[in-house]
Amino acid sequence: MSFKAPLKTVRSVVAEAGPSTARRISTTAPACVSAQSRKIPAARRENGEDMNPREWAEQLRNVREWKSRQESIREQTASVRPPSYSSLAEKISSSGDASTSSPHAHLLSQLMASTAHLGHIPSSLSPAYIPYIHSKRANIHLIDLEQTVPLLQRASEFVKRTVERDGSVLFVGTRKGHRGMVRKAVERLEGNGFGVAGERWMPGTLTNSLSYFGPKPIRAGSHLPDIVVILNPSENLALIKECNISNIPTVGIVDTDTDPRIVTYAIPANMESMRTADLIVSTISLAGQAGREKRLKNSAPSRGGR
Secondary structure (H helix, E strand, C coil): CCCCCCHHHHHHHHHHHCHHHHHHHHHHCCHHHHHHHHHCCHHHHHHCCCCCHHHHHHHHHHHHHHHHHHHHHHHHHHCCCCHHHHHHHHHHHHHCCHHHCCHHHHHHHHHHHCCCCECCCHHHCCHHHHHHEEEEECCEEEECHHHHHHHHHHHHHHHHHHHHCCCCEEEEECCHHHHHHHHHHHHHHHHHEEEEECCCCCCCCCCCHHHHHCHHHHHHCCCCCCEEEECCHHHCHHHHHHHHHCCCCEEEEECCCCCHHHCCEEEECCCCCHHHHHHHHHHHHHHHHHHHHHHHHHHHHHHHCC
16 A cells, blocks of 8 residues: 555545554554645545645745744844944944044944933834834834934034024923933023923913013013923923924924924934933033134124224
8 A cells, every 4th residue: 555645545445444454554654644634725635636745745845944044044133233333333342432433423322322222112103203213123113323413413503503693592301300401501501591491381481471571571582592402392292382383493302202393403312311311412502502602702802802
């Protein structure tokens, strides 16, 4: 008796041989025959189009090869770091110190150390934030800091030029952890900096200024800032709306669950991290301080020559 015969012939032979022969055949038959009886679709068994053991062996070999390829791919990708971050590590290791590398790489390393690249879970991702996503790890999105650095530098340059023209900057951070960093930022800008920290923003402060400041500051035009830097813009939508009504540009730290278009100068970063907020507001305020010093330096000779 050959087991290479179609399954229908095997069944008929077993039926004619009796129960004892059936038990003996079931214990000695190849696994491919029993697998064949279990896995062949009912339509093919009825039509007699059964697969022979050679075809099953070939399919099994293909499945094993596919699994082997998948395992090798997982092993190769498990140790792969994002290219931008690995290139930064190579630059730092070759130079021996992050401070000796370029300003771009130095700021990038500081942002990574402050966990600025950590976002939220994929289900909370804002569709407009997709261009700023680097990858997904451990069920959270990672922010592409290679894009964050130039955007932060652009916002800092904008603040520097505004303060250089004697403009004013308002720093707003309504969480308790923002108090210290906002206070330091205001101190750096001296007369060009103001701050609201650790408390809720009072709606109407900019659009209903007469009730808060009186008529004198409004006539002088000194009640409105030239720039508003917001450390948690998603929690201060009323302030952003007032800035839009008053045509005041805004700078804000935007996380993966927030539409970056709500502010004029979006800085993609981890809004939940106080270290990230401190680093970003320090970078912006130091740029404003440099603009103030440049303005005072340029105006000093004119005052001395009078």
